[in-house]
Amino acid sequence: MAEETMTLRVTRYRPERGPDSYLDEFDVPYREDMVVLDALNHIKDDIDGSLTYRWSCRMGVCGSCGMMVNGMPRLTCSTYLREFHPEPVVIEPLESFPVIRDLVVDMTDFLEKLREVKPWVIREREDAVEEGEYLQTPEEVDRYKQFSMCINCMLCYSACPVYAQDPEFLGPAAIALASRYNLDSRDQGRSERDEVLGVDTGIWDCTFVGECSVVCPKDVDPAAAIQRTKVSTTTRGMLAAVWPHRGRR
Amino acid sequence: METIEHDIVIVGGGAAGLRAAIAAAEVSPQLSIALVSKVYPMRSHTVSAEGGAGAAVGGDDSLDLHAFDTIRGSDYLADQDAVEVFVAESPGEIVQLEHWGCPWSREPDGTIAVRAFGGMSVNRTVFAADKTGFHLLHTLFQTSLKYERIVRHDEFFVTSLLVEDGRCAGVAAIDLLDSEVRCITAKAVILCTGGCGRIFSFTTNAAINTGDGMALAYRAGVPLEDMEFVQYHPTGLPGTGILMTEASRGEGGYLVNNEGRRFLEDYIPSKMELGPRDILSRAIIQEIEKGHAFQGPYGEYVHLDVRHLGERTIDTKLPFVRELVRDFVGIDPVHEPIPVRPVVHYMMGGVDTDLVGRTRLPGLYAAGEAACVSINGANRLGSNSLSECLVFGARVGRKAAEDALDAQPVPGNPVARLAESEQERLVGSYLEKDGGRERIAAIRRDLQAALEKGAGVFRTEESLRDAVMAVRALRERYRAISLDDRGRAFNTELVAALELDNMLDVAETIVTSGLVRRESRGSHTRRDHAVREDDRFLKHSLAFATTDGPRIEYSDVTITRWPPAERKY
Amino acid sequence: MATPGPAVTRPSEHTPISAAGRRRYPFLVKRPSRTWWLRTRAYRRFAAREATSLFAAAFSLILLTFLFALSRGPQAYDGFLRWLQRPGTVILLAVILVAILYHVATWFRLTSQILVIRIGRLVVPRKIVVGGLVAVWLLLSGLVLYLYALFL
Ligand SMILES: Cc1cc2nc3c(=O)[nH]c(=O)nc-3n(C[C@H](O)[C@H](O)[C@H](O)COP(=O)(O)OP(=O)(O)OC[C@H]3O[C@@H](n4cnc5c(N)ncnc54)[C@H](O)[C@@H]3O)c2cc1C
Ligand code: SF4
Ligand code: FES
Numbered sequence: 029m030a031e032e033t034m035t036l037r038v039t040r041y042r043p044e045r046g047p048d049s050y051l052d053e054f055d056v057p058y059r060e061d062m063v064v065l066d067a068l069n070h071i072k073d074d075i076d077g078s079l080t081y082r083w084s085c086r087m088g089v090c091g092s093c094g095m096m097v098n099g100m101p102r103l104t105c106s107t108y109l110r111e112f113h114p115e116p117v118v119i120e121p122l123e124s125f126p127v128i129r130d131l132v133v134d135m136t137d138f139l140e141k142l143r144e145v146k147p148w149v150i151r152e153r154e155d156a157v158e159e160g161e162y163l164q165t166p167e168e169v170d171r172y173k174q175f176s177m178c179i180n181c182m183l184c185y186s187a188c189p190v191y192a193q194d195p196e197f198l199g200p201a202a203i204a205l206a207s208r209y210n211l212d213s214r215d216q217g218r219s220e221r222d223e224v225l226g227v228d229t230g231i232w233d234c235t236f237v238g239e240c241s242v243v244c245p246k247d248v249d250p251a252a253a254i255q256r257t258k259v260s261t262t263t264r265g266m267l268a269a270v271w272p273h274r275g276r277r
Numbered sequence: 278m279e280t281i282e283h284d285i286v287i288v289g290g291g292a293a294g295l296r297a298a299i300a301a302a303e304v305s306p307q308l309s310i311a312l313v314s315k316v317y318p319m320r321s322h323t324v325s326a327e328g329g330a331g332a333a334v335g336g337d338d339s340l341d342l343h344a345f346d347t348i349r350g351s352d353y354l355a356d357q358d359a360v361e362v363f364v365a366e367s368p369g370e371i372v373q374l375e376h377w378g379c380p381w382s383r384e385p386d387g388t389i390a391v392r393a394f395g396g397m398s399v400n401r402t403v404f405a406a407d408k409t410g411f412h413l414l415h416t417l418f419q420t421s422l423k424y425e426r427i428v429r430h431d432e433f434f435v436t437s438l439l440v441e442d443g444r445c446a447g448v449a450a451i452d453l454l455d456s457e458v459r460c461i462t463a464k465a466v467i468l469c470t471g472g473c474g475r476i477f478s479f480t481t482n483a484a485i486n487t488g489d490g491m492a493l494a495y496r497a498g499v500p501l502e503d504m505e506f507v508q509y510h511p512t513g514l515p516g517t518g519i520l521m522t523e524a525s526r527g528e529g530g531y532l533v534n535n536e537g538r539r540f541l542e543d544y545i546p547s548k549m550e551l552g553p554r555d556i557l558s559r560a561i562i563q564e565i566e567k568g569h570a571f572q573g574p575y576g577e578y579v580h581l582d583v584r585h586l587g588e589r590t591i592d593t594k595l596p597f598v599r600e601l602v603r604d605f606v607g608i609d610p611v612h613e614p615i616p617v618r619p620v621v622h623y624m625m626g627g628v629d630t631d632l633v634g635r636t637r638l639p640g641l642y643a644a645g646e647a648a649c650v651s652i653n654g655a656n657r658l659g660s661n662s663l664s665e666c667l668v669f670g671a672r673v674g675r676k677a678a679e680d681a682l683d684a685q686p687v688p689g690n691p692v693a694r695l696a697e698s699e700q701e702r703l704v705g706s707y708l709e710k711d712g713g714r715e716r717i718a719a720i721r722r723d724l725q726a727a728l729e730k731g732a733g734v735f736r737t738e739e740s741l742r743d744a745v746m747a748v749r750a751l752r753e754r755y756r757a758i759s760l761d762d763r764g765r766a767f768n769t770e771l772v773a774a775l776e777l778d779n780m781l782d783v784a785e786t787i788v789t790s791g792l793v794r795r796e797s798r799g800s801h802t803r804r805d806h807a808v809r810e811d812d813r814f815l816k817h818s819l820a821f822a823t824t825d826g827p828r829i830e831y832s833d834v835t836i837t838r839w840p841p842a843e844r845k846y
Numbered sequence: 847m848a849t850p851g852p853a854v855t856r857p858s859e860h861t862p863i864s865a866a867g868r869r870r871y872p873f874l875v876k877r878p879s880r881t882w883w884l885r886t887r888a889y890r891r892f893a894a895r896e897a898t899s900l901f902a903a904a905f906s907l908i909l910l911t912f913l914f915a916l917s918r919g920p921q922a923y924d925g926f927l928r929w930l931q932r933p934g935t936v937i938l939l940a941v942i943l944v945a946i947l948y949h950v951a952t953w954f955r956l957t958s959q960i961l962v963i964r965i966g967r968l969v970v971p972r973k974i975v976v977g978g979l980v981a982v983w984l985l986l987s988g989l990v991l992y993l994y995a996l997f998l
Contacts, residue, residue, distance in 0.1 A: 042873040043766045073718030077761030077770045084483040087519045126873035130765040147419035149378040161375040163387030167967055176380050180319055192878045232335045235430050237892045255960040
């Protein structure tokens with residue numbers, strides 16, 4: 029029996045070869061239960077060892093393997109080839125990021141933004157470990173849990189047209205993670221984070237296209253985080269104007 | 278050659294590395310701390326851990342009980358002084374993580390919840406649904422961003438330790454961006470590079486788990502301890518090896534054979550699904566041998582059945598299990614049983630260290646899965662590893678910081694010369710190497726198959742001897758490798774070649790240590806030596822590098838309050 | 847290639863070394879396209895949502911003209927009414943109505959994404975939230991109609 033195959037069209041970029049990207053085509057053996065990453069690994073192992081991409085956990089949790097698959101940002105370890113079979117699949121590096129090589133993009137920008145939103149618990153007074161845990165009910169955990177599920181895969185950035193036009197935009201995941209701490213009953217750092225969130229390059233840059241939430245593989249819903257932050261900063265701003273002691277928490 | 282100076286270099290950004298970095302930063306604001314990692318820290322393999330972190334925090338628990346469970350689980354090979362330190366400090370670490378924001382699952386009154394786990398006699402596994410490692414890692418990573426003195430070198434691959442005048446004075450690391458070696462000097466180097474599950478073909482481990490740190494230390498003359506003890510987790514998805522967390526049994530799931538029977542009643546009736554991993558993995562293999570398993574395209578399997586738990590419990594306690602089974606098997610565990618089979622999961626062995634993470638080489642420390650303190654002995658209990666990373670990560674961070682404050686400055690020039698010769702080696706042996714036509718992937722596949730065959734759940738003199746020969750032959754073939762990729766920008770094939778080099782070394786220590794341990798203990802089960810022999814083998818094995826393979830020595834196990842006894846459940 | 851001699855960098859606070867190195871690297875940077883909003887279906891839908899808001903603006907303008915005409919006296923008011931009855935205007939108003947309905951629908955969808963209503967540990971599903979919003983909207987429209995009937 030002849031083996032079934034499938035074609036992958038992969039965007040390559042190798043700085044040594046010149047300043048432009050180019051297309052490479054590979055035929056790989058096809059099985060029903062193969063994910064896109066399996067096909068890439070097949071190419072790297074047995075056809076062309078110079079194909080370059082990131083991956084690690086191959087269980088959808090480390091966040092390394094994001095690429096554009098047929099024009100949509102996807103985790104390649106959790107995207108099955110059968111979704112596209114028998115048509116060829118087009119694999120490109122994530123949109124809106126500078127490309128380092130082939131399918132590897134530079135995410136230094138996100139890491140800097142992440143630090144800017146202070147993604148750690150801020151308190152006026154830190155309890156000593158001996159005093160035991162801060163109490164937090166399951167309901168209180170529910171309030172921020174969804175926004176704590178972000179695996180930093182960058183799919184949302186690559187789906188966001190605002191980020192594409194304005195790289196200064198803090199972006200979906202960074203704002204979702206800021207909200208994660210703002211909504212945590214143990215945290216008291218909201219006003220510090222407002223300084224980066226409540227500005228033009230923060231929440232107000234967002235026009236609510238909503239694609240970030242559509243592509244997010246972990247249902248983080250960053251779009252909701254952004255809009256809710258818009259609502260809460262506005263109401264707190266207004267409250268602060270009429271009732272100066274309430275606005276800050 | 279660029280030289281980058283720090284006081285402390287931590288290799289690895291998983292739970293152990295990040296915990297060490299924060300601990301060191303808290304010792305003194307004067308210290309410059311480098312966190313070097315071949316992937317961004319939040320990609321580290323810790324992210325995959327699902328079930329939880331063990332610590333005696335519950336009301337019905339005690340430190341002694343946790344210690345006893347751990348020691349019995351280890352088949353009495355754990356060092357009991359290390360275990361005592363471990364159980365005493367893990368509750369504090371759990372609270373510390375809570376203070377840093379880790380979203381631990383809670384009781385209705387707001388305290389931290391605990392769940393049941395294999396081999397633990399009470400509920401003592403702290404968890405964050407079934408994404409414990411993910412939350413723990415991101416909490417640590419995000420908290421580490423607060424400390425300005427922690428400087429990250431992301432996507433730097435450490436290729437060797439720089440040892441000058443009998444002490445470890447830094448590391449040589451290639452910056453993946455340009456494949457140039459950087460000389461990173463430090464007064465203390467801490468290896469937190471995780472495990473090496475990737476030397477087996479069927480594993481829960483991520484692609485990056487290639488035992489780099491173990492190989493680095495080994496080549497620098499530090500022995501690898503208890504390498505023959507490889508943990509098989511009883512429940513991995515056939516084909517992908519994706520883990521079905523022990524929490525699925527902790528929450529009440531059943532293991533069922535093709536007769537629809539909970540077969541563990543034949544093996545460990547007192548504990549059933551909550552027995553320790555080595556015993557359960559053996560039971561499944563025996564069921565397979567008896568013909569009581571299902572046949573599938575990726576080998577035989579049994580069923581993990583969680584249907585009776587109900588959708589509510591599955592969604593609140595095991596949402597990730599449901600997500601993974603849906604995404605990667607295409608069935609819904611709420612309605613169908615999950616196919617599972619034993620899978621390589623964890624290395625009990627590692628770089629030999631003392632209770633504060635020091636190795637025999639001055640200036641070199643280790644913690645986490647890469648190290649062997651040893652609290653895990655011949656078999657680790659589920660959920661002890663994350664706590665181990667926290668406890669010993671913190672300890673090694675503090676110790677290295679104190680030592681670095683007292684230490685003499687590193688002799689810059691000789692160390693830089695070492696790094697320069699490392700650069701020459703990489704160019705000569707890989708990037709500009711002529712000849713050879715072995716593919717990396719082919720050697721890697723053969724290595725994985727050899728280990729799977731020779732050092733599986735059940736081992737024999739013959740299987741191990743074959744594996745030793747196979748690994749040696751592969752070492753020969755490795756000399757003839759040739760890279761497709763000679764570029765300098767983000768050369769992942771170069772990294773894969775260097776990782777394979779490490780895997781070969783580590784594999785050799787595993788099979789050699791296994792060959793000479795002629796007894797069965799914990800995860801190391803010999804068909805030809807079926808019983809435990811304390812007279813000869815109540816000892817740690819130590820593998821030292823020599824020019825013709827590892828030399829195995831033995832050292833004593835520290836016994837404090839729990840005299841070795843038969844391991845009964 | 848390696849620069850000769852030991853160049854020593856003391857890492858400055860806050861800037862990861864890798865970041866400094868990265869700036870010198872020959873990245874491939876794509877220029878953002880002007881027609882991005884045509885690229886995917888979702889983007890086109892977003893563009894439609896934003897474009898239909900113009901119709902809402904147009905309707906407000908018509909309302910303003912109406913008020914203006916009213917304040918200018920009966921003659922102007924009659925003129926305005928006549929304009930309203932022209933076929934072209936009727937078609938325009940029909941288009942505006944459809945566009946605004948579309949726009950409203952998108953807003954219900956978006957609002958349900960932002961608004962979380964919790965009852966204990968349960969989160970009210972989005973469909974129910976949308977249903978609630980539509981109900982409130984129908985209720986208000988009914989009220990307006992009722993008032994209209996009352997004063998007619
Ligand atoms: C699927 C799965 C589930 C698990 N679940 C649990 C659980 O529920 N409870 C539990 O207690 N344990 C669990 N474990 C075990 C536990 O997760 C690991 O033992 C632990 O996370 C190891 O952490 P670490 O910090 O030692 O190493 P890792 O998290 O593996 O980190 C290693 C780091 O070293 C870096 N590194 C490695 N080599 C190099 C190099 N050459 N140069 C530069 N950097 C390098 C890597 O980039 C990485 O940052 C699980 C393991 C698996 C596989
Ligand atoms: S919010 Fe979602 S899409 Fe964005 S980085 Fe996080 S997990 Fe990825
Ligand atoms: S490889 Fe880890 S998310 Fe895909």
